[in-house]
Amino acid sequence: MANTGSASSAVFARVWRRLDWTSAISFVAGLAIVYGIYATVEWKFVATLDFHILIEYWQPLLRGAIVTLLITGAALVVGLSVGVIIAILLQLPIGPLRWLIVAYVELWRNTPLIVQLFWVHFGLPVITGISTTALESGCLALTLQSSAYLADIARAGIQAVPRGQWQAARALGLPTWSLWLEIILPQALKIMIPPFANLALSFLNGSALLGLLQVGELMTVATKISDYTFKPIEIMTAVGALYLLLNLMVGRLARWLEIATRIPR
Numbered sequence: 001m002a003n004t005g006s007a008s009s010a011v012f013a014r015v016w017r018r019l020d021w022t023s024a025i026s027f028v029a030g031l032a033i034v035y036g037i038y039a040t041v042e043w044k045f046v047a048t049l050d051f052h053i054l055i056e057y058w059q060p061l062l063r064g065a066i067v068t069l070l071i072t073g074a075a076l077v078v079g080l081s082v083g084v085i086i087a088i089l090l091q092l093p094i095g096p097l098r099w100l101i102v103a104y105v106e107l108w109r110n111t112p113l114i115v116q117l118f119w120v121h122f123g124l125p126v127i128t129g130i131s132t133t134a135l136e137s138g139c140l141a142l143t144l145q146s147s148a149y150l151a152d153i154a155r156a157g158i159q160a161v162p163r164g165q166w167q168a169a170r171a172l173g174l175p176t177w178s179l180w181l182e183i184i185l186p187q188a189l190k191i192m193i194p195p196f197a198n199l200a201l202s203f204l205n206g207s208a209l210l211g212l213l214q215v216g217e218l219m220t221v222a223t224k225i226s227d228y229t230f231k232p233i234e235i236m237t238a239v240g241a242l243y244l245l246l247n248l249m250v251g252r253l254a255r256w257l258e259i260a261t262r263i264p265r
Contacts, residue, residue, distance in 0.1 A: 053231050054238050061235075064221030065242045071135075071217055072204045075142035076150075080196070082143070083150030087158055088180065090151075108148035114209050116141045121213055134213040142210075146203055153195045157188035190261045197254030201247050208243075218242060 054061070086101055094101075108116065121137035124130060132140065161184050169179045211219035218239060226235040 049234055050231065051234050051237075053229055053234055057225050057229075057235075060221050060225065061218070061238060061242065064216070064218035065246060067215075068204070068207050068217040068219075069246060071139055071142065071210065071215070072200070072207050075139055075146050076196075076200055076203060078143045079146030079150050080154075082147035083152075084154045084185070086147065086151035087154035090155055091158060105148045105151050108145045109152065113141065113145055113206055114212065116145060117209060117213060120144075134210075134215050138207075138210040138213055138215045138217075142203060142207065146199070149199055150196070153192050153199065154188065156195075157192040158184060160191050161187045193254060193258045193261065197251065197258075200250050200254070204246060204250060205243060 086105065089101055090098065117138065120141045121132065121134065124132065124137075165183055165187065166179070169183045174183070207217060208219040210217050211223055214220050222235050222239045226232040229235070
């Protein structure tokens with residue numbers, strides 16, 4: 001027993017020394033990084049920045065942030081509905097229609113949003129004769145692309161539902177609509193929450209591209225204020241802080257939903 005105790009003490013001492021060295025190295029590395037940042041920054045230029053300008057323009061910036069959140073939220077909600085329908089259709093034996101659906105998903109998922117924005121806003125009126133406002137074009141492009149991504153996420157969520165659930169529902173003679181609405185989709189949607197949250201953050205940041213169409217979201221408002229005040233660094237710093245805040249809010253909400261819908265084990 002004595003030998004066992006001595007061996008345990010020796011192991012503990014070695015681990016403690018290793019942790020102590022790790023802490024010391026981490027502390028020194030942290031100090032080096034902080035000093036490197038301090039030495040690199042031009043503090044005289046930083047002192048000339050005037051962030052008081054934000055007090056004057058905080059209201060339009062806040063309205064722009066709200067518009068950004070609303071546009072992104074609407075695009076994701078509609079995109080989720082369309083994506084789930086597409087994912088269900090891909091599970092059915094629909095023949096050639098499946099090829100069209102796959103082509104739709106691949107087209108909108110594998111082309112840049114900026115190209116889609118210009119095609120929807122400038123190309124769609126020429127091809128169809130239906131013109132859209134900048135806001136409508138931006139929402140439509142975001143919705144179409146989000147539906148393509150969410151279709152793939154929904155497909156993975158549906159396929160992750162255990163096959164025993166399908167077999168049990170069929171053994172009970174449940175109708176198709178009941179199978180999907182009461183058995184499969186509730187479980188699939190729970191599985192989809194983490195990837196959906198990541199996609200929401202990506203689209204929230206990507207919505208800044210709508211500023212190219214002057215939609216009226218945060219980036220459009222910030223660009224106009226920056227051009228008017230000649231304070232681009234101050235304004236864009238505030239924009240970055242607002243995007244960070246919005247992303248943290250969405251991340252917290254997604255985390256709460258994931259915990260609230262977690263299946264007990």
